[in-house]
Amino acid sequence: MAQVHFRGATKRYGAVLAVDRLELAVADGELLVLLGPSGCGKTTVLRMVAGLEEVDEGTIVIGDDVVNDVAPKDRDLAMVFQSYALYPHLTVAKNIEFPLRQRRIEGEDRRRRVAEAAASLGLTELLGRKPAQLSGGQRQRVALARAIVRDPKAFLMDEPLSNLDAALRVQTRADIVALQQRLGTTTLYVTHDQVEAMTMGHRIAVLRDGVLQQVAPPQELYDRPANTFVARFLGSPGMNLVPASVTEPASVTEPAPGGVPAPGAAPVPVGPPGDRVDLALAGGRLALGGEAALLARKASSLVVGVRPEHLAIDPAGALGARVVIVELLGAEVQVVCALDDGTQVVVRQGADRPRPAAGELVRLAVDSGALHLFDAESGVRLAVGP
Amino acid sequence: MTTVAAAPPASAPRRGGRRRRVREAGLGYLLVLPAVAVFGVFVFYPFVENFRLALYETPPYPGLPSHYVGLHQFAQVLTSGAFFQSLLSTLVFVVMVVPTGLLLGLLLAVAARRRLRGMAAYRVIFSSTVVTSVAVAALVFGTLMDPVVGLLPWLGIDPRPPILDNPTWALPAVAVMAVWQFLGLSFVLMSAGLSSIPEDVLEAARVDGASDWTVFWRVTVPLLSPTLFFGVVVATIYAFQTFGQIDILIGPANAAYEHVNVLVYNVLTTLQVNRTPGEAAVLSIALFLLTLGFTSLQLRFLERRVHYGR
Structure with missing residues (x-):
């Protein structure tokens, strides 16, 4: 078990910068998820740790050792590949014992470890089979067994669940979390699936185009996304983002722009007039108070973010919208609406709430306490402080 | 109704x-x-006619009638000392050509997989022997092995008697050329085999702690076994049928000819020098059965050790 440190780790493929000056510290025993869309460099990061890709600049430190020039076989890591990469000519037992054999672990010790690893993943009955005779889920478990059979410094997992069907994925997800908890081995887990990331990671590192966007525990990532990319990437569906401009507070009776009277525009918070601003967005107005108002005043133009669960269809809402699609998901309903300026937003509501029909004109109420403000140009979250 | x-x-x-x-x-x-x-x-038709021909004794002078002797001719030819000499030469030749041709092809294929500048040109060069005609290659090798203008005199070694006239070295010399000529096909085969091995399995082995040597012997070679098996079968048939190289490099007029008189060449000399088509037919049936026998033995025993992906 060991920490893994990235210090300015950079990887180039010709002119393409696959990983750009990555600074990241994975704590001993932590399960850190590398999350991002395909092509963001997350697998490259993992392969750099494994030694399968060279580090062009910067260093990677495992434990106390800089491993840039250490061969993969000497890094003492275990990797689970997306394709499982089992040895097709060897039986399950021989597959699991392969890493032990390479480390000259012999005889009774080896047999015992293989048996234990196989038993802990329910593979005892399958030890004599070849990978071709196994189902996808079974192969995946053999790949895991091969990783846990010895006690490596860290586990590297490259989308190990992506080839499993949905039900099996949920089950295996829980199994891996339990396994990692029991063994307490530092784990880097690569996925593009944000649900996997949210449910498994102690912390999540979000990557985009080789650049680290944010590292935080799942809830913090969800509650305080560092930029619009993270805001949109996390959550299913992601955060609604609407461009807005800051104006002086309007009186409650003033009609909203566009001539449509706003029946009961968003409540104006109580406080000194300087502490309040209005946000003009998508043909409607939102009143802001307190800290958010101070932040908004500092930005010339901004993007307002609101999670689907913080929007509600409400006749007294501040924003006008037309319902585009209503998606029923069992316990909840996602209503896709087009705001007056055409921006699409998603509203999440309980299945028990009255459901609008597609094409219907509705008004949307915004939970102003749950607004996220981002700088329109950089996409960076507006925050208190310098 | x-x-x-x-x-x-x-x-x-x-x-x-x-x-x-x-x-x-x-x-x-x-x-x-x-x-x-x-x-x-x-x-x-030639195949069937050949069997018929083997049952007839044909006099060496044209125009004289051939007469039916049945299997007697088989017994006579296949128990002769010349046949055993020929059979032995054939087997020695196969043993020299098959493993060397395949191993060198594999070696080149492994080397050509390295991502180096200009490797594409090397790949073309390595595989070019496939498309080189036997006649051209034989002339080149004949020149290289020439006692006056060849490679050895150039290196300051006096090749007496000349390699190609030397009873000991004539057959290995032909084998060298046969290996060279087979190398292109062997290289292409092995390259195709290697590229069908999933990269991540090899990477998994490296992360699992295997050295390059171990990865090669424990993972690459077993996964290459279908290709290796196919290569052994093809190379054996190729070696059994090597003819042009011998005919051009050595020829029936050479003193060392007896030592390179492998079966396929023996068929020709029996037909053209001895002028006995019946005996030549028997020899060609023997070669056919030998090749068939070897191939089925390989299918039976070697294929057991082959691992097919799925």
């Missing part, structure tokens, strides 16, 4: 179906006819 009324419409489509099937089958036979005709004239 209903049954009577129902009968005609039921049988009508059946009759139509049969007519269609006959027409389709007819078209099928028509389409394979050219192939059957070509194979019939150039393969099947």
Whole structure:
């Protein structure tokens, strides 16, 4: 078990910068998820740790050792590949014992470890089979067994669940979390699936185009996304983002722009007039108070973010919208609406709430306490402080 | 009744179906006819005729009648000392060519997988021997092995007697050229085999702690076994049938000829020098059975050790 440190780790493929000056510290025993869309460099990061890709600049430190020039076989890591990469000519037992054999672990010790690893993943009955005779889920478990059979410094997992069907994925997800908890081995887990990331990671590192966007525990990532990319990437569906401009507070009776009277525009918070601003967005107005108002005043133009669960269809809402699609998901309903300026937003509501029909004109109420403000140009979250 | 009324419409489509099937089958036979005709004239008829010829003793002078001797000719040819000498040369030749040709091909293929500048050019060069004609290659090798202008005198070694006239070295010399010529195919085969091995399995082995050597012997070679097996079969057949190299490099007039008189060459000399077509036919049947036997032995025993992906 060991920490893994990235210090300015950079990887180039010709002119393409696959990983750009990555600074990241994975704590001993932590399960850190590398999350991002395909092509963001997350697998490259993992392969750099494994030694399968060279580090062009910067260093990677495992434990106390800089491993840039250490061969993969000497890094003492275990990797689970997306394709499982089992040895097709060897039986399950021989597959699991392969890493032990390479480390000259012999005889009774080896047999015992293989048996234990196989038993802990329910593979005892399958030890004599070849990978071709196994189902996808079974192969995946053999790949895991091969990783846990010895006690490596860290586990590297490259989308190990992506080839499993949905039900099996949920089950295996829980199994891996339990396994990692029991063994307490530092784990880097690569996925593009944000649900996997949210449910498994102690912390999540979000990557985009080789650049680290944010590292935080799942809830913090969800509650305080560092930029619009993270805001949109996390959550299913992601955060609604609407461009807005800051104006002086309007009186409650003033009609909203566009001539449509706003029946009961968003409540104006109580406080000194300087502490309040209005946000003009998508043909409607939102009143802001307190800290958010101070932040908004500092930005010339901004993007307002609101999670689907913080929007509600409400006749007294501040924003006008037309319902585009209503998606029923069992316990909840996602209503896709087009705001007056055409921006699409998603509203999440309980299945028990009255459901609008597609094409219907509705008004949307915004939970102003749950607004996220981002700088329109950089996409960076507006925050208190310098 | 209903049954009577129902009968005609039921049988009508059946009759139509049969007519269609006959027409389709007819078209099928028509389409394979050219192939059957070509194979019939150039393969099947000579093949059968060869068996017939083997049962007749033909005098070495043209115009004299041949007469039926049955299997007697087989016994006579296949128990002769010349046949055993020829058989031995053939087997020695196969043993020299097959493993060397395959191993060198594998070595080149492994080397060519390295991502180096200009490797594409090397790949073309390595595989070029496939498309080099036997005659051209034999002339090149003949020159290289020439006692006056060849490689050895150039290196300051006096090759006396000349390699190609030397009873000990003539066959290995032909084998060197046969290996060289087979190398292109061997390289292409092994390259294809190597590129069919999933990269991540090799990477998994490296992360699992295996050295390059171990990865090669424990993972690459087992996963390459279908290709290796195919290569052994093809190389063996190739070695059994090596003819042009011997004919051009050595030729029947050479003093060392007896030592390179492998079966396939023996067939020709028996036919053209001894002028005994019946005996030549027996020899070619022996070569056919030998090749067939070896190939089925390989299929039977070697294939057990082959691992097919899935």
